[in-house]
Amino acid sequence: xxxxxxLPLVVVFxxxxxxxxxxxxxxxxxxxxxxxALAGPLFAIGVGxxxxxGGASGAxxxxxxxxxxxxLGYHVxxxxxxxxxxxxxVSVCVIVFSIGYxxxxxxxxxxxxxxxxxxxxxxxxxxxxxxxxxxxxxxxxGACSFLLIGFWYERPEAAEAARKAFMVTRVGDAAxxxxxxxxxxxxxxxxxxxxxxxxxxxAPSVVTVAAVCLLLGAVGKxxxxxxxxxxxxxxxxxxxxxxxxHAATMVAAGVFLVARTWPLFEASPEARLIALVLGTxxxxxxxxxxxxxxxxxxxxxxSTISQLGFMFAALGVGAWPVALFHLVTHAAFKAxxxxxxxxxxxxxxxxxxxxxxxxxxxxxxxxxxxxxGGLALAGIPPTAGxxxxxxxxxxxxxxxxWAGVALLAASVLxxxxxxxxxxxxxxxxxxxxxxxxxxQWTMTLPLLVLAVAALSLGLAGPMIARAxxxxxxxxxxxxxxxxxxxxxxxxxxxxxxxxxxxxREQALPPAFARMWGMVRNGYGFDTLATNVAVxxxxxxxxxxxxxxxxxxxxxxxxxxxxxxxxxxxxLAGTMNGDGQSYTALLAVGVIVLLAVTVWLxx
Amino acid sequence: xxSLVLSCTLIGIGLYGVLTRRDLVAVLASIEVMLGGxxxxxxxxxxxxxxxxxxxxxxxxxxxxxxxxxAIGLALLVALVRRNKTRTDxxxxxxx
Numbered sequence: 129x130x131x132x133x134x135l136p137l138v139v140v141f142x143x144x145x146x147x148x149x150x151x152x153x154x155x156x157x158x159x160x161x162x163x164x165a166l167a168g169p170l171f172a173i174g175v176g177x178x179x180x181x182g183g184a185s186g187a188x189x190x191x192x193x194x195x196x197x198x199x200l201g202y203h204v205x206x207x208x209x210x211x212x213x214x215x216x217x218v219s220v221c222v223i224v225f226s227i228g229y230x231x232x233x234x235x236x237x238x239x240x241x242x243x244x245x246x247x248x249x250x251x252x253x254x255x256x257x258x259x260x261x262x263x264x265x266x267x268x269x270g271a272c273s274f275l276l277i278g279f280w281y282e283r284p285e286a287a288e289a290a291r292k293a294f295m296v297t298r299v300g301d302a303a304x305x306x307x308x309x310x311x312x313x314x315x316x317x318x319x320x321x322x323x324x325x326x327x328x329x330x331a332p333s334v335v336t337v338a339a340v341c342l343l344l345g346a347v348g349k350x351x352x353x354x355x356x357x358x359x360x361x362x363x364x365x366x367x368x369x370x371x372x373x374h375a376a377t378m379v380a381a382g383v384f385l386v387a388r389t390w391p392l393f394e395a396s397p398e399a400r401l402i403a404l405v406l407g408t409x410x411x412x413x414x415x416x417x418x419x420x421x422x423x424x425x426x427x428x429x430x431s432t433i434s435q436l437g438f439m440f441a442a443l444g445v446g447a448w449p450v451a452l453f454h455l456v457t458h459a460a461f462k463a464x465x466x467x468x469x470x471x472x473x474x475x476x477x478x479x480x481x482x483x484x485x486x487x488x489x490x491x492x493x494x495x496x497x498x499x500x501g502g503l504a505l506a507g508i509p510p511t512a513g514x515x516x517x518x519x520x521x522x523x524x525x526x527x528x529x530w531a532g533v534a535l536l537a538a539s540v541l542x543x544x545x546x547x548x549x550x551x552x553x554x555x556x557x558x559x560x561x562x563x564x565x566x567x568q569w570t571m572t573l574p575l576l577v578l579a580v581a582a583l584s585l586g587l588a589g590p591m592i593a594r595a596x597x598x599x600x601x602x603x604x605x606x607x608x609x610x611x612x613x614x615x616x617x618x619x620x621x622x623x624x625x626x627x628x629x630x631x632r633e634q635a636l637p638p639a640f641a642r643m644w645g646m647v648r649n650g651y652g653f654d655t656l657a658t659n660v661a662v663x664x665x666x667x668x669x670x671x672x673x674x675x676x677x678x679x680x681x682x683x684x685x686x687x688x689x690x691x692x693x694x695x696x697x698x699l700a701g702t703m704n705g706d707g708q709s710y711t712a713l714l715a716v717g718v719i720v721l722l723a724v725t726v727w728l729x730x
Numbered sequence: 731x732x733s734l735v736l737s738c739t740l741i742g743i744g745l746y747g748v749l750t751r752r753d754l755v756a757v758l759a760s761i762e763v764m765l766g767g768x769x770x771x772x773x774x775x776x777x778x779x780x781x782x783x784x785x786x787x788x789x790x791x792x793x794x795x796x797x798x799x800x801a802i803g804l805a806l807l808v809a810l811v812r813r814n815k816t817r818t819d820x821x822x823x824x825x826x
Contacts, residue, residue: 705822708757712749 136184136204136255139175143168143248150241157237162227165240168247169219176212179204180595185257203257206595211254211384214459215377219247221574222372225467228571229368229474246272250377259308259318269378270297277365289361296358300348307341324391339392339399350382350436353410357654359433363425371466375432376459383439383455387448404444408531411437415541420648424469424479427549432462442520445527449598450519457512457585461504464578468498471571477562481552488554490564495554497575502550504582506543506615515586521611522604539611543618551626733774740767752817758803765796
């Protein structure tokens with residue numbers, strides 16, 4: 129293998145080495161940690177740029193039993209290159225932003241070590257050429273997500289949120305493992321090229337089972353209904369982490385997985401229908417939940433779930449290049465929104481929308497960045513979100529009108545919740561107690577970079593489509609006009625709702641207020657999940673602990689010990705200290721042995 | 731056959747003495763009787779073996795060992811007598 133062909137591997141190895149370096153030598157690194165951590169993402173950007181028109185691939189034998197071997201391979205094609213660029217650019221912005229945001233934190237170096245490890249895992253996930261490597265990266269990003277949600281582990285809520293995120297995504301991951309096992313059984317390989325090339329030869333039922341299992345993995349990772357409950361809690365982590373992992377990259381890995389294994393889904397209408405239904409339900413449901421939130425990060429969390437629902441709906445109708453396009457623009461504008469909210473939290477000391485107000489006059493750069501992100505999220509031209517969302521809605525409308533209408537309704541709500549949050553945070557009268565200040569340049573610079581991306585990435589649509597080897601969709605003006613009109617109407621509604629610093633919401637009629645509270649709690653789905661899934665499983669676990677572990681296994685071991693001890697005590701009674709009785713026993717023993725020997729020989 | 735009966739008788743008498751007598755000297759003497767029983771058997775059966783004098787040789791070695799053993803046994807006995815212990819039921823330290 130030539131050096132050039134193995135070059136893409138630097139996107140994994142450099143950040144891994146950096147993470148180890150920071151973990152081991154953290155004390156000597158100190159304030160230089162973020163600058164060292166930049167190495168990994170910069171390599172990702174480099175390799176991604178160089179590989180847009182297709183790059184290298186290769187593989188090494190990793191684990192083997194006889195003739196059967198698991199190979200770890202990499203394959204950098206257009207899809208992987210786009211993902212590498214997204215991961216690289218957002219990582220660089222987040223790392224630079226974190227210099228100021230995390231300053232003075234006790235875990236400063238640990239933070240950057242984990243970010244670096246995450247970059248490595250994410251890069252490994254996207255360049256993997258087989259399901260084993262992909263799954264390794266998949267689990268590693270999950271582990272990094274766990275460690276970073278629980279970054280402030282002294283806080284019980286953070287530790288609990290980290291555990292929840294890990295466990296809920298694990299449900300999807302278990303299904304994904306089953307899917308991999310099914311594919312292994314049917315094809316005898318886990319290499320993507322071999323599997324995807326041979327889909328036609330497989331039984332339709334096998335393809336559907338495998339596709340649905342992989343889809344469940346994607347649903348868990350991308351926080352789609354009904355496994356969406358972990359993402360809002362994941363907001364306990366530092367805000368830049370939310371921007372990187374829980375908005376731009378890791379949660380989009382589910383969309384990437386489906387796109388990567390697309391031929392499986394192409395051959396299975398059932399799996400596509402499930403993706404469409406789940407995506408549509410999630411897009412609409414999460415958009416309603418985002419509306420009454422009072423925590424600025426929770427608004428963005430539900431918004432992320434909703435936007436990922438848009439992508440899944442696009443996947444469901446077969447428009448995976450469009451879903452990828454929306455993934456890219458969403459990564460830009462949602463990272464921008466999250467980092468803006470981080471700047472807001474840093475500057476105002478609160479993340480409660482009710483305690484903000486009029487931040488625009490004190491934080492003009494942050495406010496501008498937020499508004500650009502918000503316009504992109506609502507899909508207002510000429511931002512990037514307009515182009516990608518229009519393509520999503522148009523392709524869904526064409527294939528499944530009911531889902532398209534639902535997505536249009538979600539667009540109305542999107543405009544409403546982002547306008548409401550904007551007015552509450554940046555307009556009106558100041559309601560916070562603390563002196564507000566604009567953030568330093570290391571925090572505003574990434575905002576500007578991402579704002580430019582959120583404004584201009586719409587033009588990258590044809591380029592992305594070309595890198596994916598797909599036809600670029602022409603802008604459908606009619607649908608675009610309707611969607612923009614609806615989003616604008618929603619935005620006006622949301623703007624009016626947020627009048628008087630949110631007091632109008634509190635003055636609503638009681639019946640409506642109760643509903644408002646229920647929606648804010650995510651329709652109580654969390655409680656439902658606790659009652660339906662968590663409690664019975666915990667009960668089962670307790671039963672196994674008591675009946676199997678303690679009663680059966682411990683009982684056997686401890687019973688054996690007791691029996692031996694009793695027998696010993698019994699035998700000790702014959703040892704009375706009298707040498708002659710010992711001799712008598714000896715004589716009896718000899719006679720018995722002799723008798724046995726004679727009897728055996730005879 | 732006679733020698734076998736003689737040997738068994740001697741060993742039986744010796745064992746009976748070892749198990750029943752409380753006097754340490756008598757126990758020691760009974761052990762010697764058992765040893766004698768074993769030697770009788772060895773010597774008499776050696777006569778039927780094709781290689782001559784092996785059985786007799788071993789018997790002589792056993793005799794010598796028996797003498798040495800008796801010397802050690804008597805020395806231990808003297809040590810016990812000095813502690814005022816001349817009977818078997820006075821020795822019961824080796825107990826479970």
